[in-house]
Amino acid sequence: MSDMDTINRNILRELQANGRISNLELAEKVGLSPSACLRRVQELERTGVIQGYRALVDRNAIGGGFLAYITVGLSQHTKAHQMAFEKAMQRAPEVRECHNVTGTIEYLLRVEVADLAAYKHFHTEVLGTVPQVSSITSYIVMGSPKDQRA
Amino acid sequence: MSDMDTINRNILRELQANGRISNLELAEKVGLSPSACLRRVQELERTGVIQGYRALVDRNAIGGGFLAYITVGLSQHTKAHQMAFEKAMQRAPEVRECHNVTGTIEYLLRVEVADLAAYKHFHTEVLGTVPQVSSITSYIVMGSPKDQRA
DNA sequence: TATACGGCGCAATGTGCTTGTGTTTTGGGG
DNA sequence: CCCCAAAACACAAGCACATTGCGCCGTATA
Numbered sequence: 001m002s003d004m005d006t007i008n009r010n011i012l013r014e015l016q017a018n019g020r021i022s023n024l025e026l027a028e029k030v031g032l033s034p035s036a037c038l039r040r041v042q043e044l045e046r047t048g049v050i051q052g053y054r055a056l057v058d059r060n061a062i063g064g065g066f067l068a069y070i071t072v073g074l075s076q077h078t079k080a081h082q083m084a085f086e087k088a089m090q091r092a093p094e095v096r097e098c099h100n101v102t103g104t105i106e107y108l109l110r111v112e113v114a115d116l117a118a119y120k121h122f123h124t125e126v127l128g129t130v131p132q133v134s135s136i137t138s139y140i141v142m143g144s145p146k147d148q149r150a
Numbered sequence: 151m152s153d154m155d156t157i158n159r160n161i162l163r164e165l166q167a168n169g170r171i172s173n174l175e176l177a178e179k180v181g182l183s184p185s186a187c188l189r190r191v192q193e194l195e196r197t198g199v200i201q202g203y204r205a206l207v208d209r210n211a212i213g214g215g216f217l218a219y220i221t222v223g224l225s226q227h228t229k230a231h232q233m234a235f236e237k238a239m240q241r242a243p244e245v246r247e248c249h250n251v252t253g254t255i256e257y258l259l260r261v262e263v264a265d266l267a268a269y270k271h272f273h274t275e276v277l278g279t280v281p282q283v284s285s286i287t288s289y290i291v292m293g294s295p296k297d298q299r300a
Numbered sequence: 301t302a303t304a305c306g307g308c309g310c311a312a313t314g315t316g317c318t319t320g321t322g323t324t325t326t327g328g329g330g
Numbered sequence: 331c332c333c334c335a336a337a338a339c340a341c342a343a344g345c346a347c348a349t350t351g352c353g354c355c356g357t358a359t360a
Binding site: 004009012015016017018019020047048049050051052053054055056057058061062063068069071086089090095096097098099100101102103105108137138139140141142143144145146147148149 | 154159162165166167168169170197198199200201202203204205206207208211212213218219221236239240245246247248249250251252253255258287288289290291292293294295296297298299
């Protein structure tokens with residue numbers, strides 16, 4: 001296991017801010033030689049601390065300008081029903097995140113679609129056709145004052 | 151504006167899956183020469199379609215193993231109060247996302263902390279000290295069957 | 301103190317990025 | 331149907347960077 005010293009924390013912070021920073025620049029920022037820095041990054045990747053790298057794409061530019069969070073309650077809480085629901089969410093491309101949560105409902109979804117019409121389609125044709133869904137509450141995102149998704 | 155043809159869509163798809171793919175490999179996957187591919191990527195970056203690159207870090211490895219979504223309702227809906235609340239969220243490092251949403255509440259937060267104790271601290275010391283907060287509902291994430299955050 | 305070990309810096313090598321240039325393709329008008 | 335202009339592409343050279351082997355040093359252990 002790679003120990004979490006200050007240098008590693010700095011490396012992760014820099015890579016979270018800019019995943020494509022060159023190893024040279026990264027090494028300088030954290031105060032290491034390029035080789036030592038690279039070895040630490042590779043170790044972090046190998047041990048799974050760094051799970052991968054993603055490009056951040058503007059949703060509006062690719063027809064995903066409509067964003068909503070949805071809470072979903074199930075009428076039955078058996079493992080089989082949960083698995084069935086989760087499978088359905090896996091298949092739906094509009095669903096970007098599906099969290100199993102505590103509270104008055106069971107699931108919290110993040111849904112990205114092109115527009116309100118597409119959202120209605122998802123709401124009725126996708127969520128509406130999954131059995132055991134007992135409650136659906138939509139929270140349409142009007143803006144995100146803070147968004148550090150990575 | 152860079153037009154969204156099939157090649158560009160493929161480029162974005164590949165970069166969302168692997169933000170550090172080499173330009174050579176990316177070019178081969180989308181069926182272009184390396185130079186043409188690089189020019190398209192640069193154009194996408196220049197026009198803001200690609201907003202940046204991030205490393206995906208395992209939260210458990212850096213002491214952020216406790217994840218929750220929180221819905222927040224305000225007692226007053228004036229612009230000044232909203233701004234004050236958003237400012238407070240900007241300052242709180244535990245808050246990774248803050249969405250302004252429609253519905254029975256005003257805000258949806260994504261909060262990442264180390265453990266339940268840290269969560270309690272955030273709940274009482276941070277959220278509890280912001281005026282105009284009238285309702286707080288926590289949805290603690292037990293698992294994420296699907297997570298395509300990027 | 302001797303020794304083993306882990307982490308680091310240095311240097312050389314290979315790989316990929318990057319840009320200028322010529323070529324091909326595409327679209328509109330004669 | 332052909333021609334021309336503009337955009338997109340492939341090719342190649344130069345260069346920067348990633349990558350790896352090696353020796354050094356500082357620390358822990360017996």
